[in-house]
Amino acid sequence: QLQLQESGPGLVKPSETLSLTCSVSGGSIGSSGHYWGWIRQPPGKGLEWIGTIYYSGSTYYNPSLKSRVTISVDTSKNQFSLKLSSVTAADTAVYYCARRNTYSSSGGYYFYYYMDVWGKGTTVTVSS
């Protein structure tokens, strides 16, 4: 059974870089067709997609964060990581990693994407 686990510092100082790792177990991060992503949720608020990565290194980022975000993958460790630079209090949130899966219909003409396996989330607070 595929499981994802986030890890990293729970407290980051303003202007510094937030670094998190997502460890994948029960499956390979290099499995075909699966992307791996990060989503965050500020306290009491909704969900915000940060970005996704394929095992080859291909990435998609949210433009609202793109100048500060780097997502990378380490297939040898079956992990992927998030770095968010120049953090402020607005970056305080629960950070989730998730697998993006694909459903194809109509003989492979249409591809539908959805996040079907999530980590439990890790709380990151930005404060001095």
Place this chain on the structure above:
Amino acid sequence: DIQMTQSPSPLSASVGDRVTISCRASQSISSYLNWYQQKPGKAPDLLIYAASRLQSGVPSRFSGSGSGTDFTLTISSLQPEDFATYYCQQSYSTPYTFGQGTKLEI
């Protein structure tokens, strides 16, 4: 970015009720719409993908419908464990965006 708007929020209901949650996209997204359930302190769980396809292991009382800009999540008979917050999410284009959430209250 595609804006996703859910209604109502919050939603009050009772065990055994049939409830409907709506989600509207700011532009047509065909059937690229997913629904998630989130309980306090937990990660979201996928319920429905591609607007109407039930995720494996999800009870059949959950169903999704719609295409284009208007979508619906229906719970046919509310169970105590269904009281949670529900989010829609579009996967038509990046950045993927979520609705603001609908909190289903007793």
